[in-house]
Amino acid sequence: MKKILLILAAFGVAAGTMPAAVADPASDLKQFQAFFKKKFPTVPFDEYANGLYILPGMDEYRAQWDLINEFPPYELGLTLGQRMWEKPFKNGKTFASCFKNGGKNIAQGYPYWDEATQKVRTAEMDLNDCLKKNGEPEFTDLDKNQGERVKLAQLTAYFYSLSKGQRIKIDLSSPGAMKAYEEGKKFWWQRRGQLNFACANCHMDLAGKNFGGNQPLSAALGHTTAWPAQRLEWGRIETIHQRYKTCNSQVRAKPMKHGSEIYNHLQLYETYMSSGLPLTAPAMRN
Amino acid sequence: MTHLPRRLFLKNTLATAVLVGVGSTGLFRPGWALAAEWPKDAFAAKQLDEAIRAVFGPGPLSPSTAVKLRVPTQAENSAQVQIQVLAEMPDVEAIAVFVEKNPSPLVAHASFAGAQGFFSARMKMGQTSDVVAVVKAGGKLYTAKQNVKVTVGGCGG
Amino acid sequence: MADIDTKIRTKTQGGVTDVLVLVSHPMETGQRPDPKDKNKKVPAHYIQKLNFSLNGKEIASTDLGPAVSKDPLIGIKLKGVKPGDKIKVTWSDNQGQSGSGEATAG
Numbered sequence: 001m002k003k004i005l006l007i008l009a010a011f012g013v014a015a016g017t018m019p020a021a022v023a024d025p026a027s028d029l030k031q032f033q034a035f036f037k038k039k040f041p042t043v044p045f046d047e048y049a050n051g052l053y054i055l056p057g058m059d060e061y062r063a064q065w066d067l068i069n070e071f072p073p074y075e076l077g078l079t080l081g082q083r084m085w086e087k088p089f090k091n092g093k094t095f096a097s098c099f100k101n102g103g104k105n106i107a108q109g110y111p112y113w114d115e116a117t118q119k120v121r122t123a124e125m126d127l128n129d130c131l132k133k134n135g136e137p138e139f140t141d142l143d144k145n146q147g148e149r150v151k152l153a154q155l156t157a158y159f160y161s162l163s164k165g166q167r168i169k170i171d172l173s174s175p176g177a178m179k180a181y182e183e184g185k186k187f188w189w190q191r192r193g194q195l196n197f198a199c200a201n202c203h204m205d206l207a208g209k210n211f212g213g214n215q216p217l218s219a220a221l222g223h224t225t226a227w228p229a230q231r232l233e234w235g236r237i238e239t240i241h242q243r244y245k246t247c248n249s250q251v252r253a254k255p256m257k258h259g260s261e262i263y264n265h266l267q268l269y270e271t272y273m274s275s276g277l278p279l280t281a282p283a284m285r286n
Numbered sequence: 287m288t289h290l291p292r293r294l295f296l297k298n299t300l301a302t303a304v305l306v307g308v309g310s311t312g313l314f315r316p317g318w319a320l321a322a323e324w325p326k327d328a329f330a331a332k333q334l335d336e337a338i339r340a341v342f343g344p345g346p347l348s349p350s351t352a353v354k355l356r357v358p359t360q361a362e363n364s365a366q367v368q369i370q371v372l373a374e375m376p377d378v379e380a381i382a383v384f385v386e387k388n389p390s391p392l393v394a395h396a397s398f399a400g401a402q403g404f405f406s407a408r409m410k411m412g413q414t415s416d417v418v419a420v421v422k423a424g425g426k427l428y429t430a431k432q433n434v435k436v437t438v439g440g441c442g443g
Numbered sequence: 444m445a446d447i448d449t450k451i452r453t454k455t456q457g458g459v460t461d462v463l464v465l466v467s468h469p470m471e472t473g474q475r476p477d478p479k480d481k482n483k484k485v486p487a488h489y490i491q492k493l494n495f496s497l498n499g500k501e502i503a504s505t506d507l508g509p510a511v512s513k514d515p516l517i518g519i520k521l522k523g524v525k526p527g528d529k530i531k532v533t534w535s536d537n538q539g540q541s542g543s544g545e546a547t548a549g
Binding site: 324365392396399402404407410411 | 459463472474491492502504505506508509510511513517521522
């Protein structure tokens, strides 16, 4: 920990600049994406969908990532997800019946504000809801039951793969959506944990640097495009909320619950900040 | 245990039947067997030299630029280090990969009867270490090595 | 479940065919502490033999150990492969389990 604090002091870590308090997502987005264009002028916009590998200085890891992509290990979990998606429920229906366009080319609008229930909904929630509507058991106990969570992650990964290449487009036109967006934004910029970091510290100011040994830091721009993703570290497909939890733990902050409203709102904010980038999920990550 | 004596030991095993079958298709090469049993001693060897000898026997090892070893200089993750070995000389019979500082250096061994002199895999490394490829071609042994840095730990959650 | 646990990819370019096989396998070394009981270790469970055949003829045989990564990816190269040729991979592990996969060259 001491080494980490020294490194931080050396970098003169600042919080970046939190955008103005008045809700204006379009202007937030412009400022957010401009930050990265200024910080990394040689990186083309679309490349941000490929994670830390595209940042200057990451060439060696990029070469390894390109090689693993010749036959990425997530193909195993993705096939399991595909089988779940295609297997009919006891009533004869399949997951496709619960979604617009049979589930194809719609993931770029997730997470979304559901006016009817006045809540942000993620793909994981809609998939679980589909099970419930069709009299099948939902995936539960996601904080503690890794097996359940990984199955849901594989299914969600397959769902996202049906929209691979589609560009992120989140609808924030309703007042409820704006409120959720603001909460997510606040969480993003707020320092937390013993290490007193905000998401912005590591993923904006320190993007492209190595943190505490062998944790290269990704740019926030493009964060959600790969998720559900397979980290080399975990060797399995996982949900984005699982990453939020472990990331919070890494700065010694108490992780929130998987599927909690605050993580849904964080996911909404983060995804909106990647507006225009193509979905690559599932993808290999560090 | 080397290739030649092992072939004699296999006289009364199931592997012999496979050898006979392979021999009749013209693919069988004297001196080594495709269907040999898993080299238990080689995988149990705790030292690099011991492991190499357990696989290939006592012949001299010649460093060769015809053995192209592709590994990262800094591995992104110690449990998924990619290695590719391309043996450019003719008559490649086998390729083996070793990580010198692993508790048991032998990672994998491939024997060929029709396939090219190429082998790739992903492997675990316990610490920064030399990675060594040994190729058997035309009855001779060739080697190449490269050091791979591995950072264990960091903040991976 | 050969379909799920042993996947094969082939790519032919300039007369050379890359054959990659990805197997769903824990490749446990036997040294990892059991997350449910610190006094125990997860038993060793790893693929030992993995063989390749082309149109029924064995063309490469590999001996693998526990240092090979989880969900192992093994690659070889072949020459003279024609579209329609059958590539098969069979494997067996130290606990007596086995699997196989097949692919047709494009």
